[in-house]
Amino acid sequence: MEALSQRCPLPAAQGCPRPGRGTVLLVMTLSLLMYPVLRSLALQMHAAVTGSYISGTHSIAFINCLNEQIAKDIARGIMDKRLAAYVNILPKSSALYFWKGELEESTEILLLVKTRTSKIDELSNYIRSIHPFEIPEVISLPIDQGNPLYLKWIEENVPRD
Numbered sequence: 359m360e361a362l363s364q365r366c367p368l369p370a371a372q373g374c375p376r377p378g379r380g381t382v383l384l385v386m387t388l389s390l391l392m393y394p395v396l397r398s399l400a401l402q403m404h405a406a407v408t409g410s411y412i413s414g415t416h417s418i419a420f421i422n423c424l425n426e427q428i429a430k431d432i433a434r435g436i437m438d439k440r441l442a443a444y445v446n447i448l449p450k451s452s453a454l455y456f457w458k459g460e461l462e463e464s465t466e467i468l469l470l471v472k473t474r475t476s477k478i479d480e481l482s483n484y485i486r487s488i489h490p491f492e493i494p495e496v497i498s499l500p501i502d503q504g505n506p507l508y509l510k511w512i513e514e515n516v517p518r519d
Contacts, residue, residue, distance in 0.1 A: 414500035416512050417478055419471040421485055422453070422495045429467035435488060436471060441481045443515035446470040474516045475500055 419442075423429035426447070433445040448468040455462055473481060475498070482496045501509070 411503070411506055411509055413502045414475055416501045416504075416509055417473060417475040417498040418501060419469075419473065419478060419481055419496060419498040421469040421471060421489075422466045422491075423469060424464075424466065424490060426450075426467050428490060429469055432485065432488065433469055435484070436469075436481065439484060440515075440517055441477050441484060442471045442473040443512040444472040472501075472512055474513070474518070476519050477516060480519075 421432065423432060429447050433447055436442050436445055446469065448470065450465045451468060453462075453464050453466050455464075471481065478498045481498075485494050485496050
């Protein structure tokens with residue numbers, strides 16, 4: 359009881375006030391909001407110490423182009439802006455899709471873009487600014503695992519934000 363009286367300046371008969379519901383809710387909310395940030399920092403520290411890969415640090419983006427020349431021009435722009443470490447230009451593929459309510463069929467060239475996940479927004483904005491399609495396809499998937507040396511090479515060749 360003596361330890362309690364040292365923490366609480368009120369006389370023992372009154373007792374110490376307990377934190378209100380608002381305080382408890384505030385602490386819980388801040389804890390929940392901070393969890394992703396703290397987890398991310400812990401993973402980054404662990405990766406730095408152990409040299410391990412953090413899943414999702416890098417991504418592959420898929421971009422369809424109307425023809426090979428447009429694909430090469432877009433790929434060159436991506437590389438010139440250092441938005442990727444590597445761009446594959448895959449040969450023609452057939453595509454079926456709905457456009458303005460009608461079923462369309464075409465041939466397209468697919469770009470596979472290897473980059474940092476943190477660069478996907480910048481990459482997407484760049485593609486939308488130069489692509490001839492009204493709504494260009496830019497879809498990305500995080501890289502879960504891979505050759506550690508290759509993933510490190512991507513990291514070394516795509517500057518941080």
